[in-house]
Amino acid sequence: MDSDEGVSLPWIHKHLMVPWNDMRKGDCCGRFEAISAGYYCKSCDFFAHKKCGDEASESIQHPSHSIHPLWLQSIPHKNVCNLCGSKFVDIYYRCEICNFNVDLHCAKYPPPEVIDVSVTHPHKLTLFKKRITFDCDAKCGKRGDYEFAYKCHECDDISFHVDCVWNQLEVEHPLEVNHSYHSVHALKLLTGQPPEYSDGKCRLCGKKVDKVFYHCSSCNFTLDMCCVLNPPQQSLLDLRAHDHQLSLVPRLDSFTCNACGLKGDRSPYVCFQCDFKIHQDCLGLPRIINITRHDHRISRTSVLGVVGSVCGVCRKKVDWTYGGYSCQRCPGYVVHSKCATRQDVWNEKELEGVPEEIEDIEPYIVIDENTIQHFSHKEHYLRLNVNGVLYEVSKRCNACIHPIGLQSFYDCIDCDFVLHQNCAAHPKNRWHMLHSEQLTLVTNEVGFFQCGACLRMSNGFMYKFGDTKLDVRCISISEPFFHPSHPLHPLYYLSLDKDEICNGCNLEEPHVLRCIEDGCEFFLGFKCATLPQVVMIDGDLLSLCYGEEEGSGKYWCDICEKETNPETWFYKAHSAIFHKECVVGDFSGLMPRTTIEYLDRSFEVVLNDGTTRPFCKGCESRCIYPIILKLLGNSDTYFCSDKCIC
Incomplete structure (x- = not known):
């Protein structure tokens, strides 16, 4: 009953309420309505749809529970509607005898079986x-x-x-609605395809409309069902986005978003005081985040202010007059807003208010200028050896499994543990372009793993998070990446929608580094990018070559005696040519003299450097690769490649 002070709805709410127009979700039924009329209690911030308030009664007989009447409950209680399964809190009908509950919406419109x-x-x-x-x-x-x-x-x-x-039925979607964002005319319910003269998109959110939508033909104004039932706020104050109140302008309007620097074509939020415009979806941009491309946190800023800078993710130019993300520790490092918050770049964790922990990422303690204690080998000290002359095939780095080669290395004073100087410096934790979470260096896993970037088998050190595992060769690749096969320009990792052909092997690769210079279509997979530049076989140093011009002649591999493709990479020593696969083999990431469990069998990893090469059990040819597997418990069963075992 109406009164001068308000409206009394005793079954709905204990206080007097006032007529109120609002498109918010009703506290009565927990749903949105296509109309805005309702009742509101200011003291409780309680809003009820007009339909729910006018039609509610103290008790009802419901066909879904005909044996007892259902009584209206207005005591907050976390419960579930027995007809639709949705949760409700405030108002519902209930049978105490049977513990049967129905929300207000299902009481009026029970869902059919x-x-x-x-x-x-x-x-x-x-x-x-x-x-x-x-x-x-x-x-x-x-x-x-x-x-x-x-x-x-x-x-x-x-x-x-x-x-x-x-909601597809007419009881939920009336044929016409009066909407607060288009008060001039009523919007009519349409189904099927949008009119040809329209762009087929919702005026407010810009998404393509589905098969059911509302439209005004006089104004060419379209709203999808989501924006009809749950429209964005007309005005808001969000100090995270802007210092002043913002108002939604529901019209087609070409603009540049101040938060991300990208173009928009409709319905921005605007600050008329500052001529500030922002996409609706940029309002929720996080303030402080970690991204895969940088070691430090980056912070959102309204004006980047770094003239002539490029984005740290997409490597394209950044307009310094618009907003984005920057690093407080690294002057000049900036990232586009949309690039920083990409799913493959950001882990969706907002770090504002989260204290930054000082991580112990140093992998070793310095004992003196030539001696360290590495966290993976705490029992002994490691001594620095400045190499450069001797190439030692039998002595291999425990981290990357490559021979010591011509690089400086640390070796243990008391045992045969060895680390390249560069491998010893890998931090305990690091971010990497291939994973959105920080990876942890693991040094003592039993068995072997498969690197997620190059797909090599390895039992060396790895960086790990969950099921993601990367070997230290691939984790060492950072941007910009310089490779002697492409000396003119640096390479960058850009997420692509499709696999690309690697220039090193002519095979499709899911993860590639690429040249971003216009007209330079150069792609390099992680497996080829981490091939050793120099390899020693039978006392000869082989150098990695990056292909020769087409028509330069035919070559045959000195190992397998099969023809090589001069357009792909190969190894060369003097006039001899070698397939890179023959030089490296499938098991180059496994440490000789270790054992692994593979396909329910136990194998010893063997260095194939004898004067007589053993026969492979799989291909029944002599093993040509530098590292092979020997079946434990059998003195003469060897396998030279992964496909020979399988």
Whole structure:
């Protein structure tokens, strides 16, 4: 009953309420309505839809529970509707005898057991009355979180929110609505394809409309169902985004977003005082984050202010007059807002207010100028040897498994533990371009692993997070990356939508480094990028060559005696040519004289440097590769490659 002071709705709320227009979710039924009329209690911030308030009664007889009446409850209680499976808190109908609950929406519109809504799905849908978690196929953007679903028994793995199916019916979507963002004319419900004269996108969010939407033909104004039921706020004050109040301008308007520097074509939030404009989805940009491309935290700033800079992710120029991310420790390091928050670059963790821990990432303690104690070998000290003359094949680095070669190295004073000087300096934790979380250096895992970048087998050191494992050769690649095969320009890792052909092996690779200079189509996979530049075989030093001009003649590999492709990489010593596969082999990442478990069998890793090469059990040829596997418990069973074992 109305009064001068307000409206009394005793079954809904204990206080007097005032008529109120709002598009927010109702505290009455927990849902959005296509109309804005309702009732509001200012003291409790409680909003009820007009339909829910006017039609509520103290008790009802409901066809879903005909044996007892259901009584309206207004005591907050976490419960679940027995008809649709959704959670509610404030108001619902309940049978105390049977512990049966129905929310206000289902009390008026109970979801049918079987429903046929062709705009949602071509087959009949059945209500699955068991609470599950699922991805809704109505493309509503929300995941079903432990609730009922409509499922299709003719199609595998098709599930819909109850609301997404039920909302397609006319009871939920009236033929016309008056919307606060288009008060001039009513919006009409349309199904199917948008009119040809429209761009087919929602005026507010810019997404392509689905099969059901609202449209004004006089103004060519379209809203998708999400923005009809849950429109963005007309004005807001968000100091994380801007110092002043922002207002949404719901019209087509070409603008440049001050937060990310990218173009927009509709409905920005605007500060008229500052001529500041921002995309709706840029309002929620995080303030402080870690990204895979940089070792330090980066912070969001409204003006980058670094003239002539390039983005640390996409390597394209940055307009310094717009917002982005910068590093407080590294002057000049900036990143586009959209690049910094890409899924493959950022782990979606906001670090504002989270204290930055000082990590112990140093891998060793300096004893004196030539002696260290490495955390992977704490029992003994390691002594520095400045190499440069002697190439030792039998002495291999425990981290990368490469021979010591011509590089400086640390060797143990008391045992045969060896580390290249560069490998000894790998930090305990580091960020890398191939994974969005910080990786940890692991040195003592039993067995072997497969590197996620180059797919090599290795039992050396690895960097790990969860199931992601990278060997120290691939983790050493950082940007900009310089490789002698492409001396003119540096290479960068750019996430691509498709595999690219590596210039080193002419094979498709999922992870590639590329040249970003215009017109320079050079790609390099991680496996080829980490090949050793010099290898010793039978006392000869072989150098990695990067192909020769087409038509330069035919060559045959001195190891396998098969023809080589002069356009791909190969190794060369004097006039002799070698396939890089023959020089390296499948097991170059395994340390000789260790044992591994592989395919339910135990193998010893053997250095194939004898005067007589053993026969391979798989291919029945003499083993040509430098490292092979020997089956334990059998004195003459050898395997030269991975495919020979499989």
